[in-house]
Amino acid sequence: MKYRSDIDGLRAIAVLSVVIFHLNVGLLPGGFVGVDIFFVISGYLISKIIYAETSNDSFSIANFYVRRARRILPAFLSVIVTTSIAAYCLLYPSELANYAKSAIASALFSANIYFYATLNYFSPSADEIPLLHLWSLGIEEQFYIFFPLIILGLSKLSKRLIPATIVIMLAVSLFFSQQLLSTNPTASFYLLPFRAFELLIGSLIALPALHLKKPPIISLCLFALGMAGLAYPIFFYNSQTPFPGIAAALPCLGAALIIMAGEQDDRMSMLLGSRPMVFVGKISYSLYLVHWPLIVFAKRAFPNADKEIAALVIFAMAILLAWLNYKLIEQTFRYAKKQRTPAHILSVASMSLCLVVATGCVRLTQTRLPLIFPKSNRSSAYDDVLQSNQGLSSGGMFSRPGSRSR
Secondary structure (H helix, E strand, O other): OOOOHHHHHHHHHHHHHHHHHHHOOOOOOOHHHHHHHHHHHHHHHHHHHHHHHHHOOOOOHHHHHHHHHHHHHHHHHHHHHHHHHHHHHHOOHHHHHHHHHHHHHHHOOOHHHHHHHHOOOOOHHHHHOOOHHHHHHHHHHHHHHHHHHHHHHHHHHOOOHHHHHHHHHHHHHHHHHHHHOOOOHHHHHHOHHHOHHHHHHHHHHOOHHHOOOOOHHHHHHHHHHHHHHHHHHHHHOOOOOOOOHHHHHHHHHHHHHHHHHOOOOOHHHHHHOOHHHHHHHHOHHHHHHHHHHHHHHHHHHOOOOOHHHHHHHHHHHHHHHHHHHHHHHHHHHHOOOOOOOOHHHHHHHHHHHHHHHHHHHHOOOOOOOOOOOOHHHHHHHHHHHHOOOOOOOOOOOOOOHHHHOO
């Protein structure tokens, strides 16, 4: 598939929106919609591959999953391991046990289901969960499991059924996502059936039938409308916006229009494909993985830090760590030549190590105090351990990803 620098630029918009929102400096009150932009991009790119390979009968479920594993697992594993080390040093016993459970769920790509079952949608303590942001990876991976099977099955029956099926699934998912906002907003937020419409928008615009040659003026209009569709929610949505539902459709459609505009018009690459944007876009996966644990642990280790200074330091550290993770982990495993050990064995080993690390945390004694914590919290720390290990109360230094983001 042809590389498109404009999509990396769109990734940069998505990840920067999320990170800045989570830093809680008030610049992007609707930055949580960056997650929804990611969903559209993922749906588009994955569907392009599936459509192309099913059209010539070369699609292999096994090869598809191996490619996904090589792309996702190495960086994911490195973050799980380093976050677990930090959690051992900074979290209280009851928190560590809960962390371990979330790590296991994340390793099984079911973090969204775990947090749906264990968190209150408006829980103020959610901003102290280091792996909460991995709920979105759970949704994506579950989509990757089911969507290829659906398309493969339909392609065996009749390829003509694929567009109509995608439209129906998209409409049903969006309808129930909106309906549940008034009755079960946590389910609407965390569960795949009610988020699938966002990925399916990407799948829809990836259909070959929509790849029609467009006059340059049409591409520019699509791009302008798409940017407006992103800018409004990023700057004007906030924590009071009912979400996802219909509100999520606007940034998703904005992302879809930008992707469609750049399919045949290289000017989109000039607008979104600048070197800084492409750089951030390339490290966007690692940046998303590392930024939230940094925020959580910085809040725990330095509770009295100046918010603006802390945000700048964390942002710089996140960029550096993401670049290192991208260069040393992502690139190494993604483009490594085949070794004696098949890629699927490497993937299984990586998953197993995630489970071992997480399970080891569960075994820790319930009377251990964190190895590192500020002096100001020492007396209350002992009280917390003695009183059912409640942990630190949540603060307002940073914004949590469970309420309105990845």
